[in-house]
Amino acid sequence: MAKRNIVITGGAGFIGSHVVRLFVNKYPEYNIINLDKLTYAGNLANLKDIEDKPNYKFVKMDICDFEAFYQLMQDEKIDGIIHLAAESHVDRSIKDPFTFAKTNVMGTLSLLQAAKLYWESQPEPYKMVHNYQQSSEPEFIEGNSDSCHIDRLSDQSVDCRFYHISTDEVYGALKMNHPEGIEPPFKTVASSEGHKAYGDEFFYETTKYNPHSPYSASKASSDHFVRAYHDTYGMPTIVTNCSNNYGPYQFPEKLIPLFINNIRHRKPLPVYGKGENVRDWLYVEDHARAIDIIFHNGKIAETYNIGGFNEWKNIDLIKVMIKTVDRILGNPEGHSLDLITYVTDRLGHDARYAIDSTKLQQELGWEPSLQFEEGIEKTVRWYLDNQEWMDNITSGEYEKYYEEMYHSNGKLKTEN
Numbered sequence: 001m002a003k004r005n006i007v008i009t010g011g012a013g014f015i016g017s018h019v020v021r022l023f024v025n026k027y028p029e030y031n032i033i034n035l036d037k038l039t040y041a042g043n044l045a046n047l048k049d050i051e052d053k054p055n056y057k058f059v060k061m062d063i064c065d066f067e068a069f070y071q072l073m074q075d076e077k078i079d080g081i082i083h084l085a086a087e088s089h090v091d092r093s094i095k096d097p098f099t100f101a102k103t104n105v106m107g108t109l110s111l112l113q114a115a116k117l118y119w120e121s122q123p124e125p126y127k128m129v130h131n132y133q134q135s136s137e138p139e140f141i142e143g144n145s146d147s148c149h150i151d152r153l154s155d156q157s158v159d160c161r162f163y164h165i166s167t168d169e170v171y172g173a174l175k176m177n178h179p180e181g182i183e184p185p186f187k188t189v190a191s192s193e194g195h196k197a198y199g200d201e202f203f204y205e206t207t208k209y210n211p212h213s214p215y216s217a218s219k220a221s222s223d224h225f226v227r228a229y230h231d232t233y234g235m236p237t238i239v240t241n242c243s244n245n246y247g248p249y250q251f252p253e254k255l256i257p258l259f260i261n262n263i264r265h266r267k268p269l270p271v272y273g274k275g276e277n278v279r280d281w282l283y284v285e286d287h288a289r290a291i292d293i294i295f296h297n298g299k300i301a302e303t304y305n306i307g308g309f310n311e312w313k314n315i316d317l318i319k320v321m322i323k324t325v326d327r328i329l330g331n332p333e334g335h336s337l338d339l340i341t342y343v344t345d346r347l348g349h350d351a352r353y354a355i356d357s358t359k360l361q362q363e364l365g366w367e368p369s370l371q372f373e374e375g376i377e378k379t380v381r382w383y384l385d386n387q388e389w390m391d392n393i394t395s396g397e398y399e400k401y402y403e404e405m406y407h408s409n410g411k412l413k414t415e416n
């Protein structure tokens with residue numbers, strides 16, 4: 001296995017921490033750099049189990065800091081970027097859209113430009129791939145910033161790539177032409193065959209972008225910049241759009257961890273509108289596995305959708321959580337149903353998201369590994385078993401972790 005130097009941005013967040021853990025454990029010969037600004041959503045305690053591994057390093061940095069990132073590219077000879085850092089909460093984007101534009105759009109642009117300058121400045125091993133005008137034979141055009149080789153890399157070449165993680169929300173909202181659902185309960189699968197769930201339509205890789213919230217608009221914009229860097233400069237890019245993730249280490253402002261914690265502490269469960277909105281849910285480790293497969297085997301300039309055909313109305317999902325938490329805590333069935341509290345709907349709340357990931361299944365062989373029932377059981381148990389992790393966040397203690405554990409260079413203090 002070749003040695004690689006990979007930056008994973010947003011590695012202290014929910015999905016990023018699972019990606020960092022997977023790469024650090026699976027690829028001991030890779031040098032994995034977790035780059036994160038540690039906003040309120042970043043928590044290094046998510047990575048306690050791997051923080052002293054020799055192939056792991058944490059760097060506290062803002063993705064908007066172009067100079068610092070360009071320097072990091074040079075110092076660490078970065079050949080792969082897996083970009084997850086973002087402002088990710090729709091409700092916050094409605095209150096403060098500027099922060100979303102800054103981080104998600106300008107931050108992504110800053111990474112792209114730094115990567116472009118560094119990779120273009122390198123001799124052949126780091127040449128950028130340019131396959132949008134594909135010819136049958138690999139071709140080099142020396143001395144041109146557009147120089148590239150097509151499709152195949154020479155033995156010495158490093159397959160550098162910029163992999164941007166995005167969301168299904170960029171596609172907009174789908175109609176609910178079957179509000180009662182067709183043949184629920186649905187199975188978590190990778191192919192659309194026979195799955196109609198709450199509507200006939202799905203998001204495909206070719207679906208036109210139509211974002212509705214400031215969050216999805218900022219992600220859509222960043223996706224366009226990533227593709228533009230391929231089409232204009234030959235940057236070796238990949239974009240993936242994934243459905244809602246659930247699992248351990250999610251910041252408890254998001255539905256699933258928030259509600260598990262509230263059920264445990266007998267606090268109200270605020271449900272937007274009538275709870276009729278439909279989302280497609282994927283276990284976070286299945287997303288991380290997809291990212292691994294796509295980073296290594298995905299085709300440059302391609303888009304892949306990632307999802308599990310696992311559509312749930314919010315209110316049904318909440319009832320499953322209530323049932324699971326009550327059972328595990330030994331409460332009688334239905335004990336916590338009285339906590340459901342309907343509140344004014346979110347502005348511009350999209351009715352239904354449903355993603356088709358058949359392309360990923362057929363081209364790269366990825367499939368979700370878990371059924372939703374297993375995933376939600378694992379998730380509920382994890383949050384109930386890790387009350388200390390939750391308490392550290394709700395008390396704000398987690399924000400001191402970096403100061404206590406790390407030097408400013410990202411090295412653990414125990415390494416003195």
Ligand SMILES: NC(=O)c1ccc[n+]([C@@H]2O[C@H](COP(=O)([O-])OP(=O)(O)OC[C@H]3O[C@@H](n4cnc5c(N)ncnc54)[C@H](O)[C@@H]3O)[C@@H](O)[C@H]2O)c1
Nearest residue numbers: 010012013014015037038039041042062063085086244245
């Ligand atoms: N959570 C989901 O269901 C979901 C679904 C599809 C796609 N995504 C995308 O996956 C990515 C990760 O999502 P998540 O849910 O793990 O998010 P998250 O909010 O849990 O984590 C985001 C991380 O990015 C870091 N960050 C934010 N601004 C930064 C900046 N300026 N510089 C450096 N680091 C910064 C935060 O500190 C945090 O660690 C995002 O790009 C999101 O759009 C998320």
